[in-house]
Amino acid sequence: MPSTVRRSLLLLILALVGVWLTSFTTEVAGQSANSPGLANCIKPPTVSGNLSLSICTSKIHYSLGETVAFVGILTNTGDTPVQLSTMSSSAIVFDRVDSLILREAGFDFCTPSTSCLIPAEQSLTVSIANWFTDDPPFQAKLSGPYTAFAGLTACPTNGRCLAPDFLSLRIVVSVPQN
Numbered sequence: 001m002p003s004t005v006r007r008s009l010l011l012l013i014l015a016l017v018g019v020w021l022t023s024f025t026t027e028v029a030g031q032s033a034n035s036p037g038l039a040n041c042i043k044p045p046t047v048s049g050n051l052s053l054s055i056c057t058s059k060i061h062y063s064l065g066e067t068v069a070f071v072g073i074l075t076n077t078g079d080t081p082v083q084l085s086t087m088s089s090s091a092i093v094f095d096r097v098d099s100l101i102l103r104e105a106g107f108d109f110c111t112p113s114t115s116c117l118i119p120a121e122q123s124l125t126v127s128i129a130n131w132f133t134d135d136p137p138f139q140a141k142l143s144g145p146y147t148a149f150a151g152l153t154a155c156p157t158n159g160r161c162l163a164p165d166f167l168s169l170r171i172v173v174s175v176p177q178n
Contacts, residue, residue, distance in 0.1 A: 038071070040169060048162040050078030051118075055128065055150045055167050062133060064140055064175045068093075070128040072152035074162070076118040084116035085109075085157045091129035091150045092166075095142050102138045104129040128152055133173055140173040 041056035052075040057068055070091050076082045086109060093102040106128075110116035118124045128150050133140040140146070148169045155161040 042167045042169060046162065046164040049159050050076055050082060051154060051162045052077055053152060053162055053164060055152065057169060057171060061172045064173065065134045068131040068133065068171060070148065070150045072126045072128050073123050074118060074126065074154055075123040076120055079120050081120055082118045083157045084154050086155045087116060087126065089126060089128040089152045091148060093131055093146055093148045095146055096144045102131050126152060140175050143175040144172065146171050146173055
């Protein structure tokens with residue numbers, strides 16, 4: 001396959017993934033890691049310039065069949081809007097014996113149709129990954145602690161990227177024993 005065809009195909013795939021990721025991105029005025037419904041957050045938030053990042057789940061303890069939603073909350077702490085050019089996210093989950101349970105990644109070009117604009121002193125909530133604990137390929141098989149490594153990189157059009165190392169969250173899943 002000629003390199004121009006491969007490059008065009010790769011750009012098309014990246015654009016489609018970007019559209020998919022942005023369909024899960026919502027802007028929430030005033031949401032923070034202290035908001036109700038976000039009980040399990042990495043503290044302290046990661047900061048770069050006027051951007052602050054918190055990665056959270058809704059709780060610590062889950063039962064088999066519940067969905068663990070990993071979200072990133074990007075907060076613009078400045079007094080002017082921040083326009084992002086790209087965002088990428090990933091999540092990896094291991095059980096207590098270090099078996100890989102879930103690996104998920106996403107990328108967004110932040111095209112004009114998706115905007116990725118964070119108004120001054122407001123936040124953008126981004127879905128990093130959803131782990132369906134009873135989905136057969138990714139099912140929780142052991143009761144106990146699971147370690148999740150989650151990351152979100154956000155690059156403003158004018159400024160340094162907020163690119164923390166993978167951050168870890170501990171969650172606990174209860175699995176009925178046969």
